[in-house]
Amino acid sequence: MNSILGLFNYWIVIFLMMTGFYVVIAQGNLVKKLVGLGLFQASVFLLYISMGKVEGGHAPIIDAFNRVYSNPLPHVLILTAIVVGVATLAVGLALIVRIQDAYGSVEEDDIQAHDNEADSD
Amino acid sequence: MNAPGPLAVLVVIMPLLAAPLCVLIGRIAVARWLALLVGWASAAMALTLLAVVEANGPLSYALGDWAPPWGIEYRLDRLGSYVLLIVTLITALVFSFAPRSVDREIPEGRQIPFYSALLLAAAGLNGIVVTGDAFNLFVFLEISSLASYALISQGYDRRALYASFRYLMMGTIGATFILIGIGFLYMMTGTLNMQDLAQRLPAVFDTRTVRAGFAFLTVGIGLKLAIFPLHLWLPNAYAFAPAVVSALLAATSTKVAVYVMLRFTYDVFGQEFAFVRMPLGSILMLLGAVGIVSASLVAVFQDNVKRMLAYSSVAQLGYMALAMGLANRTGVTAALLHLFNHALMKGALFLALGALSYRVGTLRIGSLAGLGRRMPWSSAALVIGGLSLVGVPPTAGFISKWYLILGALESGWWPLALLILAGSLLALVYVWRLVEAAYFARPLPGPTEVSEAPLTLLLPVWALVLANLYFGLNTSLTVGIAQRAAAQLTGAGP
Numbered sequence: 001m002n003s004i005l006g007l008f009n010y011w012i013v014i015f016l017m018m019t020g021f022y023v024v025i026a027q028g029n030l031v032k033k034l035v036g037l038g039l040f041q042a043s044v045f046l047l048y049i050s051m052g053k054v055e056g057g058h059a060p061i062i063d064a065f066n067r068v069y070s071n072p073l074p075h076v077l078i079l080t081a082i083v084v085g086v087a088t089l090a091v092g093l094a095l096i097v098r099i100q101d102a103y104g105s106v107e108e109d110d111i112q113a114h115d116n117e118a119d120s121d
Numbered sequence: 122m123n124a125p126g127p128l129a130v131l132v133v134i135m136p137l138l139a140a141p142l143c144v145l146i147g148r149i150a151v152a153r154w155l156a157l158l159v160g161w162a163s164a165a166m167a168l169t170l171l172a173v174v175e176a177n178g179p180l181s182y183a184l185g186d187w188a189p190p191w192g193i194e195y196r197l198d199r200l201g202s203y204v205l206l207i208v209t210l211i212t213a214l215v216f217s218f219a220p221r222s223v224d225r226e227i228p229e230g231r232q233i234p235f236y237s238a239l240l241l242a243a244a245g246l247n248g249i250v251v252t253g254d255a256f257n258l259f260v261f262l263e264i265s266s267l268a269s270y271a272l273i274s275q276g277y278d279r280r281a282l283y284a285s286f287r288y289l290m291m292g293t294i295g296a297t298f299i300l301i302g303i304g305f306l307y308m309m310t311g312t313l314n315m316q317d318l319a320q321r322l323p324a325v326f327d328t329r330t331v332r333a334g335f336a337f338l339t340v341g342i343g344l345k346l347a348i349f350p351l352h353l354w355l356p357n358a359y360a361f362a363p364a365v366v367s368a369l370l371a372a373t374s375t376k377v378a379v380y381v382m383l384r385f386t387y388d389v390f391g392q393e394f395a396f397v398r399m400p401l402g403s404i405l406m407l408l409g410a411v412g413i414v415s416a417s418l419v420a421v422f423q424d425n426v427k428r429m430l431a432y433s434s435v436a437q438l439g440y441m442a443l444a445m446g447l448a449n450r451t452g453v454t455a456a457l458l459h460l461f462n463h464a465l466m467k468g469a470l471f472l473a474l475g476a477l478s479y480r481v482g483t484l485r486i487g488s489l490a491g492l493g494r495r496m497p498w499s500s501a502a503l504v505i506g507g508l509s510l511v512g513v514p515p516t517a518g519f520i521s522k523w524y525l526i527l528g529a530l531e532s533g534w535w536p537l538a539l540l541i542l543a544g545s546l547l548a549l550v551y552v553w554r555l556v557e558a559a560y561f562a563r564p565l566p567g568p569t570e571v572s573e574a575p576l577t578l579l580l581p582v583w584a585l586v587l588a589n590l591y592f593g594l595n596t597s598l599t600v601g602i603a604q605r606a607a608a609q610l611t612g613a614g615p
Binding site (some may be wrong): 014030037041051072081084091095096102118 | 244256259260263267270274278279280282283286288294296297300301304307308433468495
């Protein structure tokens, strides 16, 4: 029981990660693929945030009470990773816009069919 | 702190600052000169750093004066300064090649952002090599990757867009795997500094978390390294990217991934964990061997010359994976030598193709016909680069193949030595197809009279071609440094 409830965060992380990964692989629509990728990355953010939490820990602000603090470093790291994720999403969406212009479709199958045609010329 | 420490930071800061400056100033001429200046200044600094590291041992710089392991440390040892030198040198040569080639391939309105993206890619690659902090490495990896996605998408064929998108998908998954791996290591050790990790990890080697972290890191780096079967993003990305970008990525970015692999397996985890407790050696050797044969076979049947060379890159990365998997000193030496020499040959080849396509346009085998006579210098560069790829003496390629075979024999894997020879024969087949087309095929009928590429394009190409010959004849520099760096890597572990 403890391995289910006690590690609740981590089960969520694994669930989200696998969902995102599955969407990236199984979906043919490029926008949906990018959404899957976002989910996949978000699960890792949760992983980092969970590991920084200390039981009963407070925010790391020094005050009069002698408190236990949570580890702020993973949170800061993940702030950077979120920025990276946003940048990836932006580049990905910009590419999709250009792909839509060039191919007239954002479906993987259509694009691949066009590409195979061009390859065999 | 030693005096040349700030140089290690400057090789990252300069291109990082130059990139937005290009956009802010907004003049193409300024962007060109700035890129050129930064490129050569970085190469000069890398040379100085290599000399300092060779003389005084590893160099460490604490960013913001926060002492490691709390602050971010930039650290250069033999391995780092050696890889930094080859990366910055290729970048400088590619930047020298860029102005004419970019003028031809990129519309004027997009040239300035193109140069900034080139600079950002260079900043990221240099950063990966100098940093001594695992998380910092992930950030630099993403900086260089995001810049590469944008750069690849600038190819004039629309297939470049889809190739770039596929690279973005696989590259991001790879980078996220690396992030998960680093997270697991941080969970167990509470540190991100690589030196510190190397010291603290042995105490927790026997935990599932560290093993999982190692697996995530290996797969993530493998994706970036384009190790077979994780190479699917590479061929089209290199084939449809602009000439400058193909040359830069083929010669530097996968090499940096090889560096990251070496750094984590031999330095952070240590040889004993990676090769004795975990079966990394046999995995790398098997995948490397399959990659060499299958990618070389596919390369033989390619009609698009750039894609042929891209598949050949996958095969060459297979050699490097195989050499790393051997896990003996000669093997690591061979991996480092091939890293250096392959950067030289693929840089020369892709730049030579850039010079050819400057005149001819799309490069199919058929369109090379008769170019041996019309563009003698570019074609000769292609041939010498190709011979180096096959491993014919006296080219640089021969030296690394030689050490690779020595390493394979040393650990008793003689079938692998045969496989390396077979791979070289396959390389001979596809290089011969280029030679046959350029020198023996009847020129295409038509009024188009093709002349030699301009001198500004030929100079960087021939600098690399001559380097291929020079490092094939005078091996004291490359072999010497590679052997000392390999000794440091293999000696550090128990």
